[in-house]
Amino acid sequence: MLEPYDALFNNISDRLESLVALNAHNADKNIHEEMAKSGIERRDFIKWAGAMTATFALPAGFTPLTAKAVEVANRLPVIWLHMAECTGCSESLLRSEDPSIDSVIFDYINLEYHETIMVASGHQADLSLEEAIEKHKGNYILMVEGGIPKGTEYFLTMGAQARTGAQECIHAAKHAKAIFAIGTCSSFGGVQAAYPNPSNAQSLDKIISQPIVNVPGCPPSEKNIVGNIIYYLMFGTLPRLDAYNRPTWAYGHRVHDLCERRGHFDAGEFVQHFGDENAKNGFCLYKVGCKGPYTFNNCSKLRFNSHTSWPIQAGHGCIGCSEPNFWDTMSPFEEPISNRLIVPITTAFGGAGADKVADTVGVVALSASAIGIAAHALISGLAKDKDA
Amino acid sequence: MAKKIIVDPITRIEGHLRIEVVVDDNNVITDAFSSSTLFRGLETIIKHRDPRDAGFIAQRICGVCTYSHYKAGVSAVEDALGITPPLNAQLVRSLMNIALLLHDHVVHFYTLHGLDWCDLLSALKADPKKASQIAFHYSQYPLGTGADELKEVQKRVGDFAKQGALGPFNNGYYGHKTYHLSPEQNLIVLSHYLKLLAIQREAAKMTAIFGAKQPHPQSLTVGGITSVMDVLDPTRLAEWKSKFETVKDFVERAYYSDIVMAAGAFNKEDSVLHGCGLKNFIAHEEVLLSRGKYLLSSGVVLNGDLSTLHPINENLIKEEVTHSWYQYNDTKEIQLHPYDGQTNPHYTGFKDGESIGLSGKLEKSKVLDPQNKYSWIKSPRYDGMPMEVGPLASLAVGLAAKNPYTTKVAHQFLKDTGLPIEAIFSTLGRTAARCLEAKILVENGLQTWDSLVENLKSDQSTCAPYVIDKNKEYKGRYIGQVPRGMLSHWVRIKNGVVENYQAVVPSTWNAGARDAKGQKGPYEMSLIGTRLADLTQPLEIIRTIHSFDPCIACSVHVMDCRGQDFGEFRVDPSFARFDRGGQHG
Numbered sequence: 001m002l003e004p005y006d007a008l009f010n011n012i013s014d015r016l017e018s019l020v021a022l023n024a025h026n027a028d029k030n031i032h033e034e035m036a037k038s039g040i041e042r043r044d045f046i047k048w049a050g051a052m053t054a055t056f057a058l059p060a061g062f063t064p065l066t067a068k069a070v071e072v073a074n075r076l077p078v079i080w081l082h083m084a085e086c087t088g089c090s091e092s093l094l095r096s097e098d099p100s101i102d103s104v105i106f107d108y109i110n111l112e113y114h115e116t117i118m119v120a121s122g123h124q125a126d127l128s129l130e131e132a133i134e135k136h137k138g139n140y141i142l143m144v145e146g147g148i149p150k151g152t153e154y155f156l157t158m159g160a161q162a163r164t165g166a167q168e169c170i171h172a173a174k175h176a177k178a179i180f181a182i183g184t185c186s187s188f189g190g191v192q193a194a195y196p197n198p199s200n201a202q203s204l205d206k207i208i209s210q211p212i213v214n215v216p217g218c219p220p221s222e223k224n225i226v227g228n229i230i231y232y233l234m235f236g237t238l239p240r241l242d243a244y245n246r247p248t249w250a251y252g253h254r255v256h257d258l259c260e261r262r263g264h265f266d267a268g269e270f271v272q273h274f275g276d277e278n279a280k281n282g283f284c285l286y287k288v289g290c291k292g293p294y295t296f297n298n299c300s301k302l303r304f305n306s307h308t309s310w311p312i313q314a315g316h317g318c319i320g321c322s323e324p325n326f327w328d329t330m331s332p333f334e335e336p337i338s339n340r341l342i343v344p345i346t347t348a349f350g351g352a353g354a355d356k357v358a359d360t361v362g363v364v365a366l367s368a369s370a371i372g373i374a375a376h377a378l379i380s381g382l383a384k385d386k387d388a
Numbered sequence: 389m390a391k392k393i394i395v396d397p398i399t400r401i402e403g404h405l406r407i408e409v410v411v412d413d414n415n416v417i418t419d420a421f422s423s424s425t426l427f428r429g430l431e432t433i434i435k436h437r438d439p440r441d442a443g444f445i446a447q448r449i450c451g452v453c454t455y456s457h458y459k460a461g462v463s464a465v466e467d468a469l470g471i472t473p474p475l476n477a478q479l480v481r482s483l484m485n486i487a488l489l490l491h492d493h494v495v496h497f498y499t500l501h502g503l504d505w506c507d508l509l510s511a512l513k514a515d516p517k518k519a520s521q522i523a524f525h526y527s528q529y530p531l532g533t534g535a536d537e538l539k540e541v542q543k544r545v546g547d548f549a550k551q552g553a554l555g556p557f558n559n560g561y562y563g564h565k566t567y568h569l570s571p572e573q574n575l576i577v578l579s580h581y582l583k584l585l586a587i588q589r590e591a592a593k594m595t596a597i598f599g600a601k602q603p604h605p606q607s608l609t610v611g612g613i614t615s616v617m618d619v620l621d622p623t624r625l626a627e628w629k630s631k632f633e634t635v636k637d638f639v640e641r642a643y644y645s646d647i648v649m650a651a652g653a654f655n656k657e658d659s660v661l662h663g664c665g666l667k668n669f670i671a672h673e674e675v676l677l678s679r680g681k682y683l684l685s686s687g688v689v690l691n692g693d694l695s696t697l698h699p700i701n702e703n704l705i706k707e708e709v710t711h712s713w714y715q716y717n718d719t720k721e722i723q724l725h726p727y728d729g730q731t732n733p734h735y736t737g738f739k740d741g742e743s744i745g746l747s748g749k750l751e752k753s754k755v756l757d758p759q760n761k762y763s764w765i766k767s768p769r770y771d772g773m774p775m776e777v778g779p780l781a782s783l784a785v786g787l788a789a790k791n792p793y794t795t796k797v798a799h800q801f802l803k804d805t806g807l808p809i810e811a812i813f814s815t816l817g818r819t820a821a822r823c824l825e826a827k828i829l830v831e832n833g834l835q836t837w838d839s840l841v842e843n844l845k846s847d848q849s850t851c852a853p854y855v856i857d858k859n860k861e862y863k864g865r866y867i868g869q870v871p872r873g874m875l876s877h878w879v880r881i882k883n884g885v886v887e888n889y890q891a892v893v894p895s896t897w898n899a900g901a902r903d904a905k906g907q908k909g910p911y912e913m914s915l916i917g918t919r920l921a922d923l924t925q926p927l928e929i930i931r932t933i934h935s936f937d938p939c940i941a942c943s944v945h946v947m948d949c950r951g952q953d954f955g956e957f958r959v960d961p962s963f964a965r966f967d968r969g970g971q972h973g
Contacts, residue, residue, distance in 0.1 A: 029547070037544060038586075084428050086941050087402045088451020088603040094499075094588070103585070112558075115399045119503050119560035121930050122395035123746040128559050154735045155427040155764075158404055160394040160745075162425070162738050162754035191430060191448040198429030198733075219451065219603055274609050275474075275851025279616050304601035308593045314600035314607035315614035319444060327445065332438035334609065 005059060012065050015236045019072040025110040031071050034104050045070075048101045052230060055223070055298070056249045069233040070101075073109050076233065077140040079132055079172055080114040080182075083165045084156055084192050084201050085146030089183035090116045092219035092304075093226075102226040109229065112140070126159050133175055141232065142176035143225075144169060147185040147192050147201030155199040166207050173208040178232055180213045181205070182225060184321055187214035187244075194327035205245070213238055214245040218321035223302045224250045244324055246296065255292035255318050258300040261285065271315075274334075279315055289334040290317025297322040390418065392743040394753055395926055396425070398933055400500040402452040403940025405899065407929055408743075408756050409915055415923060420908075420915035421756050422899050423763040424940045427713070427733060434889040439465045439856065439881050440610050442889065446877060447604055449891065450942045454603035455488040455595060456870035457891065457942070460877040462608045468864025468881050469610070469856065474849040475679055477612035479840040480598050480619055482676040483628060484605065485870075486833045487594035489675075490635050491602075492871035493779075493826040494591065494643055496937045498584040501819065502577060504931040505650050507567040508557060511574035512546050514538075519572035526645035531638065532579045541579045565921040566660075566928060568653040576649070580642040587638045590631045597628050612851035619840075619850060629837055636830035639823075647823040651805040654816055658919065659928040663815030663935065665913035667692030668773050669781035670700065670897075674869035675829070678839040683832055684782055684825075684869050685789035688770065692813055697788035702867065704771040705876065705892060711758070711901035712766045722904050723769060726878035727863060729890035736761045748924045758902075765940075767900040767909060768892050776910040777873025777897040778936060780821040783812060797827050815914065818935040858884030872939050873897065893942040911936060 035045055049067040050060060058066075080090070093106060111117075112132035113125075120128050132140065148165045149155040156165035173179055181187040181204040192201040205212050215224055227250060231239050239247035256262065264270070265284040272278060274288060284290070292300070295318050303310040311318055320330035330337070396406035404426040410419040434445045446461030447454060459481055466473065473481075516538035523533035569577065592602040598615045599605030607615040618624040654660050668690050675683035688698040706723035709716060715734040716724060724730060741755030756762040767774070775781070786794025787809075801824055802809060811817055862881040867874065873894030880887040900909040908916075914932050921928070 037540070082404070084426055086448050086451035086454075086603075088448070088454060091451045091454070091603045094585075115397055116402070117499065118399050119508075119557050121397065121399045122926065123924070124559040124561075125397055125399050127746065131558075154737060155733075156404065157425045157738075158397050158406075160396055160743060160751075160753045191433065191445060192428040194433045194445070196432065198432045199427055201428070218448065273851070273853075274614050275612055275616060275849060279614070279850075280620065280848070282617055305593045305596040306589065308596040309600045309615075309618070311600040311606040313615075314598070314605075314618060315616055316600065316606045316609065319606065327433070331441050333444055334440050335438075 005061070009062065009065070012062070012234050015234065016065065016068050016072060019075050019233065022075045024074045025077060029074055029108060031073065031104070031108055034108050035101065038104050040101060040104065045101060052223075052227060055227060055302075056231060057252075065234060066230060069230050070105060072233060073105055073229065076229065077110040077112050077132065077136040078143060079112055079129070079140055079176070080143045080145065081168060081172060082115050083144060083146030083148045083169070083186065084199065085183065085185050085190070087116055087145070088219040089145045089225070090114070093222050102222045105226055105229065112136070123160065129172070133172060137175045139177050140175070141229070142172050142179045143182045144179070144186045144204050145182045147189045148204065148207045149199045150202040150206060152200045169204065169207050173210055176210070178213070178238065179204070179208070179210055180215055180228055182215050183220055184216040184218045184326070187216040187246075188324040190218070191327055194325075211238060212245060213241065213247060215250070216244075216246060216322040217297060220322070221299065221302050221304055224298070242296070246322070250298050251296040251322065253296065253298065255295045255297055255300050255312075259292055259312055260300065261312055274315070285312060285315070285317040287336055288317055289332070289336055291320035291323075291326075291330045291333075291337065292318040294330070294337065295320040295323055389413065391750065391923070392741065392753075392755060393920075393923060393926055393929075394743045394755070395929055398930065398938065400503075400934065401938040401940060402450060402942070403938065405933070405938055405940045406756070407911070407915070407933060409926075409929060411920060411923065415920045417915050417918045417920070417929075420912045421758050421762060422765070422901065422909065422911040423756055424765045424899065426940065427764045428941065429731075431731060431889045431891060434461075435886050437886055439468070439879070439884075439886055442879060442886055443608060443610070446889075446891065449893070450939055451603040453488065453492060453871050453939055453942065455484055455599065455605055456875055457877070458605060458608055459485065460866040460868065460870075460875055460891070462610055463866035463868075464864050464877040464879045465610050465881070466864070467866060468862035468879055469854050471611055471852050471854045473612040473852050474847070475843050476619060476840065476847060477850050477852075478676055479836055479843065480613050480615070480850075481608065482836045483840065484595050484599050486632075486675060486829055486836060487591060489829055489871050490639070490826055491588060491591035491595070492937075493822050494584055494635070494638065495588050496822065496871075497643060497647075497819070498581045499588075500937070501934045502581050503560060504927065504934050505567075505654070505819075506569055506574050506577040506581070507562055507564070508545065508560065508574070508578060509549060509562040510567065510569075510571045511578045512542060512549060512571075514542065514571035514575040516542060516575065519575045522572050523576050523645070526649045527641050529641055530576075530645060531641035532583045533576055538575050538579055541582060542575060544582070545578065561925040561927045564925055564927045566657055566931075568657055569650065570653070573649055573653060577646055580646055583638070583642065587635060591635050594628055594631045594635070597624055597631075609851065611854055612849075614851075616848075616850045620844070620848065625837070625841065629834070632830075632833060632837070639826045639830045643823055644827055647820050648801070648804045651807060651816060651820060655805075655807065660815040660931065661811070662917055663914045663932045664776070664780075664813040664817065665916055666774060666776055666908070666910050667813055668770075668775045669784040670770055670775045670777055670874055671782040671785040672700065672867050672869045672874045675833070675836070677832065677835040683793055683828065685786045685791040685794065687785045687789055688775075689781075689784045689788050690773075692784075694784060694788045694809075697785065700867075701771075702865070705768065707766045707768045707892060707896075708903050709761075709766050710904040711761050712763050713761045714766065723772070726865075726876065726890035726892050727880060727888070729878070729888070731766075731890075734761065744923050746924060761901075763901040765896055765900050767903045768897050769903060774900070774903070774907050774909050774913075775897055777894045778818070778821070779825040779873070780812065780818045781873055782869060783821040783824060793828050793832055794824075797824050797831070815932045815935045822937065856881070856884050861887075870894065872937050872942070893939075895936075895939045895942050898936050899938060899940065
């Protein structure tokens with residue numbers, strides 16, 4: 001039934017079987033019991049696995065494999081490091097999806113080191129880190145949250161020996177099986193790396209030499225964090241990545257593609273300013289600065305906080321937070337990028353930032369008809385401005 | 389002989405914090421130093437940008453108190469431009485703030501601070517039936533404490549412990565002498581600890597309903613809010629209210645009763661009955677209940693004197709950097725007002741020294757240099773004095789202001805615990821004050837919701853129009869109360885872009901280094917005089933520091949890249965104009 005996928009199906013099955021043979025760090029723990037304790041029924045779990053399978057762009061027939069991957073997640077030790085960041089990515093994870101399968105998975109894997117939730121402090125915390133690296137050499141997943149100062153290492157030190165953030169990343173990465181940069185800060189440097197980057201914060205890939213999967217977003221959704229773990233368990237390799245090392249299963253489409261206000265965009269119906277009648281009617285937010293057409297992420301599909309909402313539902317445009325250097329290239333956030341094609345401004349970024357993006361990505365990303373509509377709407381807006 | 393103890397990292401907080409103390413031969417702390425070891429520089433990054441972007445960048449100061457800096461950044465710009473957002477927008481912002489305050493307080497007590505009070509492993513020895521009965525001593529309708537449920541909790545944690553793989557609970561200070569809850573009481577707290585994981589998700593959704601997501605909501609804009617569709621949707625309003633009730637239930641039937649229980653168990657533990665060496669408090673009014681009416685009070689209390697309330701004079705808020713890794717240029721002033729604040733990094737590093745290691749013996753370590761500079765946190769001062777901010781400050785100010793909401797809850801707590809009022813000036817009191825703030829919020833927060841519903845009947849406006857004139861100079865500020873205390877953001881706008889931006893945040897007030905006069909900040913003062921039971925397991929230090937709910941990314945300031953060419957960054961004023969009615973700023 002899966003013909004073109006047979007080989008892939010068999011590969012994943014073999015991979016999962018080989019994981020079953022490994023020692024579980026918590027052999028007595030069973031994901032179904034863990035879920036039952038959290039009030040999650042088997043049926044919900046399978047539904048969730050089906051949704052996750054679809055998110056990975058795999059056919060429905062792979063759903064049992066996704067479920068199986070979760071079941072062997074207790075073979076997976078994880079070390080999570082905090083660098084120059086706001087802890088928002090960790091917080092995002094703690095708010096996990098409803099039913100909270102994602103968070104149960106995080107309970108279920110062996111989270112050996114995570115400063116926000118671990119009990120140990122000081123020397124005992126350092127000990128936990130060293131023990132984890134030693135015990136799971138070559139076998140653990142490293143997740144890093146936050147940018148890392150480079151050449152200015154004194155902007156981040158930790159421990160009684162005042163080791164630097166960069167040293168800690170290099171040390172923990174050395175024996176890691178796979179490495180994920182969680183959030184826009186470790187993926188691309190993030191907010192502290194925005195112009196003029198006073199602490200010379202860098203992305204993780206500027207600090208270590210191993211391959212890295214970037215999971216950007218400010219913060220990334222819990223689905224995108226947990227999904228990478230499941231994907232890794234299923235395939236045993238890094239996922240297919242785009243030019244910015246983002247997994248295409250999560251970052252393969254623009255926010256614009258599945259936006260609930262897309263129909264209004266196509267119809268040329270725009271919010272002219274926040275709080276107007278069009279805003280009450282849920283019109284497209286492009287003219288008040290939405291960066292959905294330039295931003296690759298699955299927010300329009302998965303939303304946040306158990307599907308409670310997402311920026312465009314809340315009437316604010318996307319600010320492009322999963323794109324490299326978005327703080328510089330997507331701002332001002334409440335202006336359309338294409339405005340600058342008509343009203344060029346000199347930026348602090350020497351023209352290599354926002355203007356450049358408007359010229360290239362903007363034109364490429366928007367289809368010709370969409371540009372026509374946007375330009376039309378924009379020009380009519382400007383005409384009204386002149387009248388006012 | 390005096391010995392040094394280093395605790396770095398302090399975990400279960402936001403950010404990177406290092407505490408160093410000196411203990412005498414009796415293991416009593418004689419001196420203490422608080423240091424942040426991370427610098428990010430966000431205020432510099434806000435400079436020279438569109439003022440409408442300030443809130444978004446400021447928000448990334450912290451992903452825990454994620455809404456606080458967003459609201460502060462947007463409000464400071466509104467204040468500068470002379471904008472008053474419509475009442476609906478003010479009330480929705482207040483609903484989001486109530487959600488954040490509640491979320492932050494419950495998460496802090498259980499996830500971050502709870503295991504300083506509750507010995508996880510002792511709960512395994514408890515008799516669940518007995519524990520179930522004990523729960524009724526503290527609440528008429530206790531939550532999650534049926535004997536069967538407690539047994540299940542015990543089994544869950546027991547299985548965990550049996551495997552010897554405690555994961556994130558590894559290497560805790562289990563069996564420490566200063567744990568005083570009985571096994572049964574520990575089991576009750578543990579049950580609530582697990583319950584909280586679900587409750588906090590509901591509290592986060594309360595922010596997301598009108599805010600798009602949490603952390604980092606995205607529905608405020610200069611002039612008002614953008615989530616007009618959610619505000620005008622009765623099902624969304626009802627959703628908020630129902631989640632409020634869920635959180636209220638948890639606060640009243642679990643959080644408050646656990647704090648009363650802990651107050652009883654720890655009322656002879658010396659290390660938590662002090663911890664407030666500095667009794668100067670400052671707090672600001674917050675939580676709009678209806679037009680012009682706030683739930684929490686403003687003011688200054690000095691030396692613990694609750695009989696006198698001093699009004700806040702904003703001009704007296706200043707910051708100095710004598711012992712912080714910064715220096716002020718081109719000025720003879722030691723302390724600068726935030727409108728003129730500077731943040732030029734000047735790192736002088738650690739010294740080689742010795743401290744008590746894991747084994748209890750002295751080991752070679754890097755140590756702070758307190759004679760010189762030793763932290764990335766500045767030292768804010770009010771009228772030259774260090775001040776404590778936070779729920780304890782708000783409680784003290786509320787009592788001094790004779791705020792009826794505060795007074796009612798505080799008196800009930802003192803009655804329920806039998807503690808004298810002086811007892812609030814302690815580590816225990818600081819932890820209790822946070823719970824009392826949550827109690828005040830759940831008892832009165834629906835007034836805000838009612839006011840919104842009432843106002844929507846005749847007024848649907850959510851955004852005020854404005855114009856940013858690039859030929860004018862503006863300055864403005866936000867001052868308010870957020871989960872960790874009084875927060876202020878200060879902005880100057882020139883040529884249509886941000887000219888200077890400073891945030892004076894709660895954890896800066898509390899965690900700051902000493903000043904030129906040698907006056908210590910609240911963290912440092914709180915530790916002095918504390919006796920440690922075991923030098924290799926400094927639980928007393930962690931418990932007292934956690935009672936402040938440290939948020940260190942917030943408290944680390946930003947550098948001013950002096951002499952650097954920012955280039956030209958203009959914003960065409962027509963970008964900011966969306967008013968079609970011809971109003972002008």
